[in-house]
Amino acid sequence: MDFGFKISPSSAINLDKVDLGKFEELHKAEPDVYKCMACGSCSSTCPASRFSGMSVRKVILDLQRGREKEAVALMRNCMLCGKCTMVCPRGINTRHLILSICRIYMEDGK
């Protein structure tokens, strides 16, 4: 039936329902992922960010909020240039982190 309007699905994050199994796996491989303080240095320096919205900060956040699909979609824009690693003030090896995220979250390995 058409009521002339649609209710969009809730975009709220329910932390009770977030499965952090893969994130725990990632944390084992990359203990420093916990240290991100969401400063945004990585995104502002990223050459891919301007065209695609790529942001390591957002990827780390999305993974912790159970938005894995969105995170993986963003990651496909990364060129692995490593600029983000050079600027991260928390000393996170973000380039290495990205590779680990690919391994753990991208089933097809691409």
Place this chain on the structure above:
Amino acid sequence: MKENIVIIGGGIAGLEAAGQLAALGYKPIIIEKSDHLGGHVAEWHRLFPDMTPARDVVGGLISRASGSNIFLNTEISFVNKLKDSYNIMLSNGISIITRIILVTTGFSVFEAARKEEYGYGVYDQVMTNRDLEHWFNTGKDKRVDNCAMNAVGFVHCVGSRDEKAKNPQCSKVCCITAIKQAIEIKQRFPEAMVYCFYMDLRMFGKKYEDFYINAQRDYGIRFIRGRVSEVSENIDGRVIVKAEDTLSGKPVKVTLDLLVLMAGMVCSQESTKVANMANLPVDSDGFLKSRDNVTAIIESPKEGVFYAGACTGPKTVPETLAEARAAALEVHLYIKSLE
């Protein structure tokens, strides 16, 4: 040296100043309204950032101040200004003539029940930072005993940075206290998910940022940037917290076994009472007003009246102790100038 020095408040500021004045050869008088010395720090368990036992700190200060004349359970009934001195009447009937008053009346912990939306005193599983310190000290609290401790949340800025609560100021110590308490919860319940809901993390002090990194890296404490807007209770007595995850721009919801409110440091009515009796000005934040907030924070605008510690604003223990030492020296120099 016969000069009378009256210290109002036997918290750590009063004790440290008394200890220093004793070392300079004076015999100060400490007036404390409660039945024990040490003020708020006597209620705490371990102090950030090194987890120093609070008991050791207070014990050391008390033993160094032990040469003073100490009146417990005693309040000030009134203060009269004489020509070049003050007459202080105590609730035990003793009156003291003095040229020097050191005000160390400290602060109050914000009454969390005033933020009704957080449900303190209404929902069973909501407590304050102060209650949690009490549990660390005594091991007794039915809120902790009654739950599984799978998920615990800390709410920053409760009654601070809040014009509605009439406290626009930042309480300074509660961000780092939340980090400390979150780590302590993780140490006792390693399986628990621990969340901190913050607006900004103010890690201004020596080693605070390290402590924060510790909380993130070694304890996996989750930081969610957003002020908790409302708390409710579900049918099994757990609490549901709603906030905005401002970093992802989405509302966030989580069910918790225990919610800890980081109640702030606010001016104490007892300080205001003393200020009114001695005609001392009160600043716009409700704390006692110094002669100058940059160069003379420990001086009142009144001749012979000095301040130390949290009566002039939120302060940490090391800041309070440094002020108390400075105030003792200032008092000493003032006495010399009278000779």
